[in-house]
Amino acid sequence: GENVEQHPSTLSVQEGDSAVIKCTYSDSASNYFPWYKQELGKRPQLIIDIRSNVGEKKDQRIAVTLNKTAKHFSLHITETQPEDSAVYFCAAPPRRGSNYKLTFGKGTLLTVNP
Amino acid sequence: NAGVTQTPKFQVLKTGQSMTLQCAQDMNHNSMYWYRQDPGMGLRLIYYSASEGTTDKGEVPNGYNVSRLNKREFSLRLESAAPSQTSVYFCASSDTGGPYEQYFGPGTRLTVT
Numbered sequence: 001g002e003n004v005e006q007h008p009s010t011l012s013v014q015e016g017d018s019a020v021i022k023c024t025y026s027d028s029a030s031n032y033f034p035w036y037k038q039e040l041g042k043r044p045q046l047i048i049d050i051r052s053n054v055g056e057k058k059d060q061r062i063a064v065t066l067n068k069t070a071k072h073f074s075l076h077i078t079e080t081q082p083e084d085s086a087v088y089f090c091a092a093p094p095r096r097g098s099n100y101k102l103t104f105g106k107g108t109l110l111t112v113n114p
Numbered sequence: 115n116a117g118v119t120q121t122p123k124f125q126v127l128k129t130g131q132s133m134t135l136q137c138a139q140d141m142n143h144n145s146m147y148w149y150r151q152d153p154g155m156g157l158r159l160i161y162y163s164a165s166e167g168t169t170d171k172g173e174v175p176n177g178y179n180v181s182r183l184n185k186r187e188f189s190l191r192l193e194s195a196a197p198s199q200t201s202v203y204f205c206a207s208s209d210t211g212g213p214y215e216q217y218f219g220p221g222t223r224l225t226v227t
Binding site for chain 1: 144145147149154155156157158159162164173204208209210214215216218219220221
């Protein structure tokens with residue numbers, strides 16, 4: 001099955017700084033890579049995803065980059081704000097054709113200090 | 115639309131007791147999932163159902179059973195609860211054919227003493 005490694009496990013930044021979270025995956029056939037955000041006491045929610053046919057995708061202050069050769073993808077948050085404080089999870093499907101079934105990383109606790 | 119709903123929100127069991135966690139979605143999704151979330155362990159898949167009438171084991175199925183009652187409902191049963199099953203349980207749903215966004219329920223916090 002797919003193995004997804006996520007780093008760092010915790011990240012503390014000052015408001016306005018950038019934050020980068022990186023994930024590596026093991027199955028070279030994986031072709032869908034989502035990121036979920038979970039605020040304290042809440043349910044996880046999708047914030048951005050990328051398919052393997054593009055190298056980068058942006059949505060306002062967040063972006064995801066994908067390096068298929070190295071089998072890693074990263075979440076970039078610019079101009080961080082206190083409301084960005086949450087746990088972020090990356091995920092990948094175990095094989096092509098099963099994008100609906102995901103393996104999640106262990107999560108990164110991001111703290112944005114005012 | 116209510117999205118994905120779960121009951122109960124909280125539950126305390128004694129070791130050996132049984133219970134069923136209920137999940138329902140109103141988005142006409144084919145796929146449904148049960149995850150457990152433990153500190154530092156992320157979201158681990160217990161069981162999933164790619165379509166009505168099918169269920170498959172995920173990463174941590176031992177001690178659990180599931181039933182896909184119909185397209186809307188997917189239940190998780192603990193036959194004989196153990197302290198190691200103390201966790202937060204999330205149900206989720208998605209479209210099998212895409213888009214693949216998983217919509218999560220609010221979670222059930224289960225404590226087994």
